[in-house]
Amino acid sequence: MTTLPQPVPKAQLAFRSRPPARDRNPARVYLASLTSPVSRRGMLSALMSIANVLTDGRAQAMDADQVLDVIPWHHIRYQHVAAVKAALTQDHKPASVNAKLSALRGVVREAFNLELINADVLQRIRAVQNVKASTLPAGRVPVPKELQRIFDACKADPSPAGSRDAAIIALMVGAGLRRAEVASLDRNDYNDDTGELVIRGKGHRERIVPLINGQQDALHDWLAIRGDVPGPLFWRINKGGRVIEQGMSVQVPFDVLVKRCKQAGIQPLAPHDMRRTFGTYLLDAGADVFSVQKLMGHAQTQTTLRYDRRDKKAKRKAIQLLTIPY
Secondary structure: OOOOOOOOOOOOOOOOOOOOOHHHOHHHHHHHHOOOHHHHHHHHHHHHHHHHHHOOOHHHHOOHHHHHHHOOHHHOOHHHHHHHHHHHHHHOOHHHHHHHHHHHHHHHHHHHHOOOOOHHHHHHHHOOOOOOOOOOOOOOOOOHHHHHHHHHHHHOOOOHHHHHHHHHHHHHHHOOOOHHHHHOOEHHHEEOOOOEEEEEOHHHOEEEEEOOHHHHHHHHHHHHHHOOOOOEOOEEEOOOOOEEEEEOOOHHHHHHHHHHHHHHOOOOOOHHHHHHHHHHHHHHOOOOHHHHHHHHOOOOHHHHHOOOOHHHHHHHHHHOOOOOOO
């Protein structure tokens, strides 16, 4: 009988020296290089998970500052990254593992830029490949009837929140905006004469999306309440329904969608489901992928294609060709 080799032990990161000063800490430099607060929070969470693997669970008792400053990120080597990949693959989906590995590679890259590691170490770590797998796409695309029920729920609300929430959802599903992009919009970003909306997305990439039909009508209804006062396009509204002339957080679009889905009596939807719907509906209507890529603000066409959910319709059409005599 063949004896299986013993598995390789976990590669724990030894605390062999004091970490560098904060301005030369590769983890902090990496996080500071991210322009989006949402991205910084996501990558910090990824580094916390990685630190937990590298310390065999000890990082669970640490706060964010301790993880960033106590972990000797510049001592990470190929075997550590390989161990992180193996450990995370046991409990996380491939997309989540790859996102965390991307954060780790970003820290290693900054360690190289800060001359804390050499090119050989950098290249060996880059040789660790992402997890490859074929998984079902996340989220879902609502059918038109569900969208109608969501907007009906907004219209049934006589307070300013009804109009505001309808406009927020209309921009997410009708213009493909991320929730952070919705929260960061300014009144001057919308041109009343041309109907064009300027959106500032990831990586300082700006794009223009023309608003027509329902999404423009919904925004105009909100502007009739908001007015033309300079400042954030969407204001806060307190529980009493009073408008507060202050910008809203990135959490608000999420909370708005959860609330309106519940009122509409449909399965919950996430803001990114609205963005998926935007991409899928455009591609399904015959728009070319390059135009959709520009409208969604993607740097690569491959990213846009991941939003294409037409495969479900194609499968249903194909299976209808079968006749089962039951």
